Amino acid sequence: MMKKYLWSFALSAIVLAGCGKKEEPPVAAPAPVASAPAPAAVNTEEKVLNIYNWPDYVPEGMIATFEKETGIKVNYDTFETNEALHAKLVAGNSGYDIVVPGSVFAKPQIEGGLLQALDKAQIKNLGNLDPAIMATLGAKTDPDNKHLVPWAWGFTTVGINKTKVAKALGKTPMPENAWDLVFKPEYTSKLKSCGIAYLDSPTEIIPVALHYIGKDAYSNDPADYKLATDMLAKVRKDVRIFSSTMIDDIAGGKACVAIGWSGDINIAAARAKENKSKDEIESMLPSTGALIFFDTMAITKDAKHPNNAHAFIDFYLRPENAALMANEMNYPTANKAGVSLVKPEIAANKTIFVEADYFAKMIPPSSFSNEAREAMANAYNSFKKGK
Ligand code: N2P
Numbered sequence: 001m002m003k004k005y006l007w008s009f010a011l012s013a014i015v016l017a018g019c020g021k022k023e024e025p026p027v028a029a030p031a032p033v034a035s036a037p038a039p040a041a042v043n044t045e046e047k048v049l050n051i052y053n054w055p056d057y058v059p060e061g062m063i064a065t066f067e068k069e070t071g072i073k074v075n076y077d078t079f080e081t082n083e084a085l086h087a088k089l090v091a092g093n094s095g096y097d098i099v100v101p102g103s104v105f106a107k108p109q110i111e112g113g114l115l116q117a118l119d120k121a122q123i124k125n126l127g128n129l130d131p132a133i134m135a136t137l138g139a140k141t142d143p144d145n146k147h148l149v150p151w152a153w154g155f156t157t158v159g160i161n162k163t164k165v166a167k168a169l170g171k172t173p174m175p176e177n178a179w180d181l182v183f184k185p186e187y188t189s190k191l192k193s194c195g196i197a198y199l200d201s202p203t204e205i206i207p208v209a210l211h212y213i214g215k216d217a218y219s220n221d222p223a224d225y226k227l228a229t230d231m232l233a234k235v236r237k238d239v240r241i242f243s244s245t246m247i248d249d250i251a252g253g254k255a256c257v258a259i260g261w262s263g264d265i266n267i268a269a270a271r272a273k274e275n276k277s278k279d280e281i282e283s284m285l286p287s288t289g290a291l292i293f294f295d296t297m298a299i300t301k302d303a304k305h306p307n308n309a310h311a312f313i314d315f316y317l318r319p320e321n322a323a324l325m326a327n328e329m330n331y332p333t334a335n336k337a338g339v340s341l342v343k344p345e346i347a348a349n350k351t352i353f354v355e356a357d358y359f360a361k362m363i364p365p366s367s368f369s370n371e372a373r374e375a376m377a378n379a380y381n382s383f384k385k386g387k
Pocket of ligand 1: 054055056057102154261263264293295
């Protein structure tokens with residue numbers, strides 16, 4: 001029992017230490033409902049909800065259950081990068097009610113007025129969330145937790161097809177730091193034969209590269225991006241795929257090593273097993289740490305169905321739905337009430353619910369200025385073009 005929660009305490013400790021506030025009080029659960037409740041407001045919105053989320057993030061059947069229960073028809077679309085979602089929000093009139101940005105992007109989106117404040121009275125399950133995680137989000141990204149509700153969290157790391165990597169490396173032993181497999185020419189020159197894949201997004205790759213060269217992963221200094229891309233240029237010719245279909249690429253054998261997201265790598269591992277592949281796929285815990293992300297639900301400023309959006313957020317926050325997400329998508333949930341419902345084999349998987357000592361090494365998310373993000377995109381695009 002105790003052990004399960006260690007990561008969340010560790011998380012709040014590092015993140016809060018990082019911003020010089022050691023004793024941030026945890027966010028209080030919403031006050032209990034008064035004895036004479038006001039009659040529930042009638043939701044007169046048309047029975048439609050438009051959701052925009054990452055692929056492979058919602059358990060099968062969850063949307064159908066919500067639709068059946070509420071009579072609300074959900075249009076569920078997916079995006080592959082924070083950049084793609086951000087561009088839609090900045091353009092306006094996205095048509096989406098709920099979006100799920102990473103916290104790194106949610107911060108400028110809140111500041112830019114692209115997301116609306118939640119009506120917490122409509123989200124009675126808010127108290128199920130882990131106060132330590134909410135305090136972290138509140139301190140770094142969303143003051144007073146006004147806009148964001150975590151969907152899941154996870155980390156960007158190295159995924160490998162152990163069988164193929166061992167074969168391609170031959171006599172060269174596995175490096176101590178798994179990041180070497182994707183960034184060090186000594187390894188990439190060998191692994192290119194079985195396929196190296198990178199996520200296809202500046203804000204996924206440059207921060208990891210910055211971390212690898214010993215810089216702040218969330219540096220806002222373009223000079224640092226230059227150093228990161230100098231390092232990346234040395235391995236560019238060895239990178240086969242810039243991927244937006246990483247699960248298939250790893251499980252289907254197109255890539256033997258990848259920079260990817262922890263849960264997706266675990267999904268690929270499970271899929272390979274289902275397909276009776278003899279290859280073993282593993283999500284690594286690099287010795288210098290991996291990069292944590294939080295993906296958060298928010299309601300767009302111009303949402304046409306804000307009441308339906310609140311109803312869905314409340315539905316998702318039921319402990320059993322949070323546990324379903326962790327069980328099926330292999331990402332840890334920020335829903336404390338749901339943690340005890342997570343299957344033992346998922347709870348025990350150290351690449352999903354990582355142990356406290358590894359947690360302490362991980363790099364918590366921060367954010368970038370708009371100018372820095374642009375400079376990063378330019379650096380990334382020239383890296384990708386090989387120029
Ligand atoms: C989707 C995972 C998204 C994680 N399967 C990165 N934000």
